Amino acid sequence: MARISVLMAVYNVDAYVAEALASIQTQTFTDIEMVVVDDGSTDGTLRRVEQIASADARIKVVHAPRNLGLPLALNLGLTFCQAPFIARMDGDDIALPTRLEKQLRFLEENLDVALVGCTTSAIDELGLPIPGLGVSLKPVTQDVISRTLLMASPCSHIWLARREVYDKLSGYREISVAEDYDFLLRAITAGFRITNLPESLMLIRTRYGNISSRLEQRKAHYYIANLYRERMRNGQDSFSREGYERAVKSGKVENGFFRLAMKCVHKGLLSHCRALRYFLLALSVLVSPWQARYFLIRLRLKVALRTPGFQS
Numbered sequence: 007m008a009r010i011s012v013l014m015a016v017y018n019v020d021a022y023v024a025e026a027l028a029s030i031q032t033q034t035f036t037d038i039e040m041v042v043v044d045d046g047s048t049d050g051t052l053r054r055v056e057q058i059a060s061a062d063a064r065i066k067v068v069h070a071p072r073n074l075g076l077p078l079a080l081n082l083g084l085t086f087c088q089a090p091f092i093a094r095m096d097g098d099d100i101a102l103p104t105r106l107e108k109q110l111r112f113l114e115e116n117l118d119v120a121l122v123g124c125t126t127s128a129i130d131e132l133g134l135p136i137p138g139l140g141v142s143l144k145p146v147t148q149d150v151i152s153r154t155l156l157m158a159s160p161c162s163h164i165w166l167a168r169r170e171v172y173d174k175l176s177g178y179r180e181i182s183v184a185e186d187y188d189f190l191l192r193a194i195t196a197g198f199r200i201t202n203l204p205e206s207l208m209l210i211r212t213r214y215g216n217i218s219s220r221l222e223q224r225k226a227h228y229y230i231a232n233l234y235r236e237r238m239r240n241g242q243d244s245f246s247r248e249g250y251e252r253a254v255k256s257g258k259v260e261n262g263f264f265r266l267a268m269k270c271v272h273k274g275l276l277s278h279c280r281a282l283r284y285f286l287l288a289l290s291v292l293v294s295p296w297q298a299r300y301f302l303i304r305l306r307l308k309v310a311l312r313t314p315g316f317q318s
Contacts, residue, residue, distance in 0.1 A: 124206070
């Protein structure tokens with residue numbers, strides 16, 4: 007049995023998936039299996055994954071019966087993961103060579119920690135650094151994680167976790183744009199300790215139009231935070247698919263202004279001119295109240311990131 011199962015659900019990432027898989031195949035830690043769930047791709051993703059898998063017995067290719075969406079595709083993949091540790095990543099990201107080795111070593115040396123993430127660096131569609139994003143900052147101490155977990159997800163989606171976390175939570179819930187954030191807050195509620203390595207071990211590809219730029223994702227954050235508050239008060243929450251859909255529902259005008267705001271953000275982050283970048287980011291805040299709300303939270307978080315307990 008492999009020591010680590012790397013779980014990856016892919017959908018229409020033909021241009022990136024070979025590089026993502028290669029970054030796992032060439033890890034310094036090699037006692038792994040890769041479970042790749044094709045979630046009904048309509049481009050060449052499945053064909054490319056199967057071609058790569060034909061030359062590497064460590065790769066298991068799972069065919070979803072239809073496009074399930076990321077949470078259910080991940081849950082399907084979990085049924086094929088056999089290792090005591092489970093690592094996550096997306097089909098368009100890149101793991102640096104020592105990522106799995108260092109995350110596993112940390113969990114083996116810190117038995118009280120159930121899940122460990124890491125610092126990440128942002129890249130664009132071409133794999134180049136994004137001027138306006140750069141290297142992320144993630145909380146390290148439990149105190150700071152507790153104080154900021156409702157501002158932003160305490161870990162990126164590229165963590166390594168003990169299998170017992172997934173078993174206890176029964177995998178992901180059907181929150182299609184923020185399933186990782188919900189998973190982490192449920193893990194914390196269940197008493198699992200999580201943290202991050204301060205070293206940048208992943209390159210996260212930011213593509214215009216991906217789920218992180220949707221208004222639904224912004225609204226999902228607040229829905230998930232409220233579910234966490236419910237669990238802290240009552241020991242359980244009121245999650246339902248119907249409740250989630252009501253919480254993230256948006257009108258055409260609201261969506262239109264948000265899309266315009268995100269166009270400004272996208273152009274601003276890619277700009278090498280600092281003045282233009284700040285102008286476009288400020289314009290995005292004026293265009294959409296949801297972007298303004300997000301911007302204020304990020305400012306609060308940035309202040310917290312500069313306090314002891316955070317690393318860059």
